Amino acid sequence: MSNKKGTAHVCPTRIDGEASLFAHQVTRAQCQSRQRDCFHKCFTCAHNNAYAAAQRAANPEPNAKRSKVAAR
Secondary structure, eight states: OOOOTTSEEEESOBTTOOOOSSOEEEEHHHHHHHHHTTOTTGGGBTTOHHHHHHHHHHSOOOOOOOOSSOOO
């Protein structure tokens, strides 16, 4: 299996930063599939969609790039 650079990450990547006893690399597609199937390790993973959305809401990125197109 060949992955493009940057498309795989360690599963699970624990929220608390501790190392997992059993971990392996998964692609984004595998990660999303496991979340849909309620994989038991997804609830404590930093790549969990609900956790990631909560972190983005709590720490919004500054909008540095502004569109040059005028709004109507």
